[in-house]
Every structure is written in structure tokens, then in C-alpha cells.
Amino acid sequence: MTHSTTLPRRHLLAGSAAALGALGLAGWTGRARAQAAAAPAAKPLPAYAGWKTPEALIVHSTSTLETRRSAFGTSVITPSNQLYVRNNLPAPDAAILDNRDAWSVAIEGVKSPRSLTLAELRTLGVETVATVLQCSGNGRGFFPSKPSGTPWQVGAAGCVVWSGVPLRNVVAALGGLADGAAYLTGTGGEKLPEGVDPLTVLVERSVPVKALDDALLAWEMNGEPLSLAHGGPLRLVVPGYQGVNNIKYVKRVAFTSAQSQARIMSHGYRMSPPGSKASPDQPSVWEMGVKSWINGPLPDKGALKPGQVQVHGVAFGGTRGIKGVEVSADGGKTWLAAKLIGPDMGPFAWRQFALPVRLEAFSGALPL
């Protein structure tokens, strides 16, 4: 592990708590090299995301596109054409965008339940929030236990800006919550395959009803009408919660006493011990934890060159924001506070950090 004198580690201080999330760099250098090497043989972008920048993305499958580590800049916001995609079902037909204002969402579990069109939602208020959008499997590719699923590296995540109506405004307009509301349950509008029990494939997730404080029904992302790839015309956005809870093409929002019976809720997206199957008694992937990674410098080929560099990366704290980031360039013996750069876009956004570091000459085998 002779690399430890030349590459930094990070050290996170989340919120005002003493939580420390140090993450070694043993894995990332080797992975970054593998990623760069794999670039030429890319699969083509799927049609529904054909407007994205192919050079910025790793196409794992039609439903799983990852942002390359080298594509993350230092501008806080991830541009839409570089943002990852993870769909649990094929995207609906693009025709659902032909008349955005006619899209309808059923609101249940309120005193006066009814369906509202997007045109009606637009009259109930507008708010804008920046959030980290992240697949809960992000980083899976680094796990030594080799769990099943897409081997995401760092790029099943981004930081984007949403505009839409606060869901609490909608609830207030419909008389408030009905009695017994414990969960906020969103249902996606994907077309379900025939011949299977709908509950085995339906995209329906429940989060604790406290998420109502921040949730949006969003029709705009990064300044443009929400694309099909990211859930347009309307998406349930639950700031600070893992990606799967942000229901695309949302057609129903229900305040329920129990969690959804859909398999994606009961037997998927649970915090399962390595080797075990997901089950309802395990914690669901709801609020994101403290996390950070380095996006640069990356070696063009082979090892990083010695010299002065700006180490930069991202850090976020789920619903709590980030207080600071520390970096060590000596394998954890000493730590220096990195500078948080760019505007603070609120507790649900990530912060980017930078620290000038002088990399010394390095010889020896790079770790995997």
C-alpha cells in the first residue's frame, strides 16, 4: 500500500454531528483506470436518452446509464445531458409528453381526495430545490462482496435542480391529511407487462409521511421541462431520499397507514446483510447517509503524474447537508480541511470541495 503517501483520503463532518465517514482511496485509482480503459467499446445510448452526451456516460444497459467520474466538473449542478439514469421498468411512450398539462395524478389519503391535472397543479404554487439524486446502489462496483445488480462506480448520482409544487400545498388544497396517514406512497405510471402479478413489477414506494415537509411534484429539472428519461411530465421528488423513492411519471400519491405491498418496497431496496435476500424486516433505503468521493485528478493513462494538483470531489449528507470535508495526503496520518467551493444550494444538494496537494513521485504496483 505504498500509494498511501501520494493520494489523499477524505474525512467528512456531517451536519453538527460527530459522524465521520472516512473512505480510503484504495479502490478508486484502479477503478478509474479501468473506467478510462473501457471507454472506447461503449454501448449506444437507448432511444429515450439519445439526447444525452455519450462521452460522459457509461451505458450498462438500456435502463442503467452512469455518469463517468471524469465528467463530473466543479460546477455543483450536474448537467441533464450527463446525468445518470436508472429505470426499474421501460420508460413509457414519449407520447405522454405531448400534452404535459393534461397529465393527471390521483391524490388519496387526504380529506378531499381527487385527481389533479398538471395544469391545475401549476396554480397551487411553485418552489425550487436542489437535491442529490442517487441510486442506492451507487458504489456497488467497489464492494468486495460483489453483490448482484449494476456495478455502479461513483456515477449513479448527480445534483440537480427541481421545480414544481410543494406537495404540502396540494394536501392543504384538498383539506389536509386523512386520519392515520403514516406513509407517503407514490406510484409510477409505467406500462406494466401483461401476464404477471402487477405487484411484482409495479414501481410503488412508501416513505415516512414526514417527507411531506420537503416533497415536490416536479415538472421541471435544471431549467427545462422534465424529460421522459427523468420522469416527465411529473415526478415525485423526495429531497434527501435515495433515488428509487423519487417516483417517475407519478400517477398516484397516497397517504397510507401501511407501506406499499409492491415487491420493490417489500422485497427490494432494503439494507440487507451481504449474501442475504431483501425482506420487509430490514431497513428500507430511505434517507441517504453521509457520502463523499473524489472526482479528480484522474490519470489520463497509467498513474497520476507527480506535481501540484487540485484534489476535488463531492460530499453530501442526505437530509442534513455537509459541514466540512477533510483530506489526507499521507494515508490518514494528517488531515487538512478542504475548501468548499461554489454556492451552497441547501441541505439536500452536494457540496464540492477542493484542496491543493503536491503529489510526489510514486513507484510500485497500484492497488486494485
Added chain:
Amino acid sequence: MTHSTTLPRRHLLAGSAAALGALGLAGWTGRARAQAAAAPAAKPLPAYAGWKTPEALIVHSTSTLETRRSAFGTSVITPSNQLYVRNNLPAPDAAILDNRDAWSVAIEGVKSPRSLTLAELRTLGVETVATVLQCSGNGRGFFPSKPSGTPWQVGAAGCVVWSGVPLRNVVAALGGLADGAAYLTGTGGEKLPEGVDPLTVLVERSVPVKALDDALLAWEMNGEPLSLAHGGPLRLVVPGYQGVNNIKYVKRVAFTSAQSQARIMSHGYRMSPPGSKASPDQPSVWEMGVKSWINGPLPDKGALKPGQVQVHGVAFGGTRGIKGVEVSADGGKTWLAAKLIGPDMGPFAWRQFALPVRLEAFSGALPL
């Protein structure tokens, strides 16, 4: 003017000062309708900006692209593919992006003047700032004096995020400012036409040296390497200053005792009284003033429909930021504080505002 009871006015409070920038809506409704009507017969995008979204832009000429009012959302940041373009000379050959790190900029008027490559600049630090980028002629199309130049409506402006090295870091690395530095002068790297006095066409602008506090040499915009259309590979960004001062393809930064002798400085971009020619004794277009406009609701065709709407728009204060925005829906008799929505991205960014308003039925002629 019977429209005054149905449409709001805005009322701006900039910084902590008592500056009031009320702007009537007499003009905008008619203009918005004209804009919508003109949409189908659009000119094609020029090649250097061919990656932009044609539906979002009005192509005035090869060098002047305007964002449609209807394309401004409520997500604070203007996506790059919708951002306006105004070039004073044809864009350089795209080959200047082939090796970004080899781009060189001469730094003069410092104790140890020298040229630095973009690769070297990247080692000197990185900062990220959100700024309003605006052509000083934005809104010219509304002026009753019909001044010459592109008849911009509201869309020669956007709010974007820049990343690069603080220029003050560069100056510090080169020993500090030389004596007598009064102006920060940037020179663009455009190819000059032959057979004319270079000073008549050179893009070179001087701003007061105090702008050094905030200026960046930027290589990234909105999370992507800076495009040719917006000045890549390297642009001088002067936060809070009118667009022309943000020199594209910057090849020289000089700290000078006098302003540039280029015509674009001496006899262009001056605050000239209507009908007069620009001259060096008039104020130069440097820091932006307080400004605001409404982006919605816009009529699909004809007049706005009565009913509940969210009036929304943007407001900015040059280098000072915005304290608040007030809206009147009764022709200025009463004013209500609009809600500032979305993250505050710092004093150089714009804020977006929204206010719920009930539009009443309207009859009569719409004003021009």
C-alpha cells in the same frame, strides 16, 4: 390602459439600499405575443451553436441568439443549450478546443509577467461562482427610441455557473500587481479580419481593477468544459459586470494604467443618451444595475386566461444581489412581496420570484 387591473407590476429592493426599480408591464404582454407568433419562421442555428435547443432560441443573426421568454423556467440556472449568445466577431475555429490544456494566456502588469497554459492554471486553485450573464443591450427591443442594434427582448441574459481559477490567485503567483494598475484589461483570441486597423475590431475591454476581487479565468460552465459558443477553452469572467466584459477565448490579461484603446472600449458599450454616438466621456457598461422581468404566465395565444396563476420571473442586482421583489396586480396601487424561490446562489446570481395572483377577466385592446 385598462389592463392595469389584471396584470402585476414589479417592485425591487436591491441590496440594503432604497433603490426602487419598478418596471411597468405595458410592454411585455404585447411583446410576448409577438414573440410567440414569430416562432415558426426561425432561422437555423449557426454551426458553432448547433448543439443548442432551437425551440428555446430566437436566432437574430449568426452572432446573436436570444433565449425565448417562454423557455426560462424556475430552476435558477439557465441550461447551456438554452443560453443566449452574442459574439462581436466570428467564433474562432473549433480546433482551439482540440487541446484545451495547451491554451495559453499572457498575464501582464504583474511583477513577474509570463504566459500560463490552461494546464498550469488548473494547478493554481479552483473556485465556482454563479453569475448573471447579460448583454448590455438586453431589452433594447422595448425602447421607444428604437436604438440601433439587435432588438433583444428579455432573453439576452441567463444565470450560469462558472468554474475556474480566481484571477487573484494567478496575480499572487506572479508576484502581485505591478505599480500603477488601474484597470483589468482582457483581450479576446478571435481571428481578426485582414486589411483593417486591428483596434477597430479587436475585442478588448477594461474594467476597474477592483474587479480582480471576484474575477475568474473559467474553463467550465454549468458542469461541462466551456463550449466554443461561450468562450472556451478559457474565458475571463467578471461577476456582476455586463456580458461584453467577460472576454471569450481570452489570450491576454493585462493590468494597465489606462483603458484599452480598442474601439469596442472607447466608442462602444457606453451609456449614451438616445440619438447620440458613444464616446469615451460617457460611462462604460461595467457593473449591471438592478433589473427584473416576468417570465410567466405567458399567453399560449391571444390574451391570458382569467384565473389563478403563479406570476414568476427573475431579479438581480449586478454586484449587490437582491433583497426582495414586490408585485402589484392593480397597476401599482398596492404591492405584495413575492416569494423568492430556489437556492440563493450568491450576490451575482439572479433570484427567481413567484407570487400567486388571480387574474380577472379582461376586455379591451392590449397595449403595444
